[in-house]
Amino acid sequence: MNKPEKKDPDTPLPKPSGRIKLANALRHLLAQKDFSSITTAEISRTSGVNESLIYRYFGDKRGLLHAVLDEYLENFVKQVNWGMKGIEGTKNKLRKFIWSTFYFYDQDRVFSKILLLEVRNYPGYFTSETYGIVKQYTNLMTEILEQGIKAGELRKDLEARSIRQIVLGGIEHLVLPAVINDGPLDPDGLTEKFCLLLFEGIQAGGIKNNG
16 A cells, blocks of 8 residues: 655645636736726636635735735745846846846736835735835845945945935836836846946945045
């Protein structure tokens, strides 16, 4: 008699098919319209899953939105972290980080739409588990900047947190028009122009103070 295979306790259990179908349905609908105009009945029809399962699996429609965003963010953070491997020097790391962000925003417009347009107008987002994943991403940039300041590659009179906020805000403002209007994005060109402006201001020995 064959013994049953032992399950790895670290291996996540497969998600119920209804849960997956609901998440895919919301992704499909978000590619066509904004979140506020999508109803739970519409998600149910698109998925072929009973509407009550939205509340069973996710609590409500916004819980479903966060679940979809969580999957995107986990993949995003994993890719950005992977892209940092083997890269030496603060400027090179920042350039890769910035390019990866532009690229991911360009490649998956539903992700961009959810993160930049749909969740931040809801106060509960900033205390959610989803926001905790976002902080993993922003903390990675903070670490790069702090290491650069400590190594003397970046100006010591600048605070890593302030630089981070300026960089992330700049990236988002550059991609927003394309996300809103479903227009083209050029990750390579945007990275080059953005880094040229950024590095002239923050690198050690860059812009000199007058007086």
